[in-house]
Amino acid sequence: MLKKLVVILTLVMIVASCKDDSKQSKADETSETETSKTAFEDREIEEALFDGYFVKHSSGYDIALKNNTLYMLKANPSEKDENTTFFVDVIPKNGSLQNFNLPPSEVNFNDSLSENYNNVAVHKFVLPKVEGDYEIIVGQYDNVGRVWTTTIQSGMLGQDIHNYRNEYAKNIKSTRYLKEFETALAQGYFMMYPEGYDVLVNGNMVYFIKPTNIDVDVDTRFYLHVKFENTEENMVLDFNGRDAQIDQRLGSKYENFTVIRKEVPSEKKIVEVGVGQFNNEGRTWQVIYDLEKMYDNITYMYDNQYREYIQK
Known part of the structure; x- marks a missing residue:
C-alpha cells in the first residue's frame, strides 16, 4: 500500500512539474515575442532619426x-508637455487645408517601444497622402x-x-547598433x-574600425570579398564607406572612432574575407583573413585594445 502511495505521489509531482515547464515555456515565448516587437518598433524610430528628415526645436518637440510618418520627440518632457494637445496642418500647394487635432494619448508611441526610450517622449502620426508640393x-x-x-x-x-x-545619446539607454557592435x-x-x-x-x-585620431580615409571606395563554407561561391561587395558609417549611431562611448558596418547578404558561414580600399589607380591597402585558421585562436579576439579611446 505504501509503495502504491509513493508511486501516485511521484506521478502527481511529475505532472505538476510538466505543467510548470509548459507555463514557463509559454511565458518565455511571450517574452521573446514582446522583445521582438519592441526591437522592431525601436528600429522604426532609429531609422526615422538617422535616415529621415530631422529638425530640432528649442522649446517644443x-x-x-x-515614409510619410511624423514623429514628435522630446527628452525629459514636463507634465505640461505630455498633456498639451498636438496639431498638424497639411497645406497642399493646390488643394484644401487638412487639420488634425491630436490628444497626446491618441498618438503616444512609447507604449510600443522598449525601455531604451523611457526618457524620451515619442508620438507618432501617419500623414495623409498629398499630391504635389505641400507644407506641414x-x-x-x-x-x-x-x-x-x-x-x-x-x-x-x-x-x-x-x-x-x-x-x-544621453537619454537613450542603447541602440540596436550599439548592442550588435559590442556583441561582435x-x-x-x-x-x-x-x-x-x-x-x-x-x-x-563585417566592421571596419579605426580610432578617429588616427589618419583614416572614409571617402576612398571599400571592397569586401567573401568566401563561404563548402561552396565555390564567392561574393564581391564594393561600397561607399560613408553610406555604411555607423559611429554616430553608437553614442558618445565610441565618439572617438570611425566605424563602418557592412552586412553580407547571406546566412552561409563565412570562412574567408578579403578587405581593403581602392581608387582609379588601384588598391590603397588590402589584406585577406582566413577565418577557419583563426578558430579558437585567442590572438584574433578583441582584448580591450581600444581602452584608451573608449569614453566611459
Missing part, C-alpha cells in the same frame, strides 16, 4: 519624418493659443539638412591592421 505645420496649443510650431516644406525632405546628430567585439574575429582599417567579423556582419 523635435520632429522626425520618414506641427505644434501644440492650449486655451490661450499655439504654444510652439515647426514648419516643414515638402521640397526640403530629400535634402541632407537638419540631420539628426545623436541629440538623444565580445564574440567575433578581431584583426588589427595599421595600414588600413581594423576588421571585426561576427556572423554575416
Whole structure:
C-alpha cells in the first residue's frame, strides 16, 4: 500500500512539474515575442532619426519624418508637455487645408517601444497622402493659443539638412547598433591592421574600425570579398564607406572612432574575407583573413585594445 502511495505521489509531482515547464515555456515565448516587437518598433524610430528628415526645436518637440510618418520627440518632457494637445496642418500647394487635432494619448508611441526610450517622449502620426508640393505645420496649443510650431516644406525632405546628430545619446539607454557592435567585439574575429582599417567579423556582419585620431580615409571606395563554407561561391561587395558609417549611431562611448558596418547578404558561414580600399589607380591597402585558421585562436579576439579611446 505504501509503495502504491509513493508511486501516485511521484506521478502527481511529475505532472505538476510538466505543467510548470509548459507555463514557463509559454511565458518565455511571450517574452521573446514582446522583445521582438519592441526591437522592431525601436528600429522604426532609429531609422526615422538617422535616415529621415530631422529638425530640432528649442522649446517644443523635435520632429522626425520618414515614409510619410511624423514623429514628435522630446527628452525629459514636463507634465505640461505630455498633456498639451498636438496639431498638424497639411497645406497642399493646390488643394484644401487638412487639420488634425491630436490628444497626446491618441498618438503616444512609447507604449510600443522598449525601455531604451523611457526618457524620451515619442508620438507618432501617419500623414495623409498629398499630391504635389505641400507644407506641414506641427505644434501644440492650449486655451490661450499655439504654444510652439515647426514648419516643414515638402521640397526640403530629400535634402541632407537638419540631420539628426545623436541629440538623444544621453537619454537613450542603447541602440540596436550599439548592442550588435559590442556583441561582435565580445564574440567575433578581431584583426588589427595599421595600414588600413581594423576588421571585426561576427556572423554575416563585417566592421571596419579605426580610432578617429588616427589618419583614416572614409571617402576612398571599400571592397569586401567573401568566401563561404563548402561552396565555390564567392561574393564581391564594393561600397561607399560613408553610406555604411555607423559611429554616430553608437553614442558618445565610441565618439572617438570611425566605424563602418557592412552586412553580407547571406546566412552561409563565412570562412574567408578579403578587405581593403581602392581608387582609379588601384588598391590603397588590402589584406585577406582566413577565418577557419583563426578558430579558437585567442590572438584574433578583441582584448580591450581600444581602452584608451573608449569614453566611459
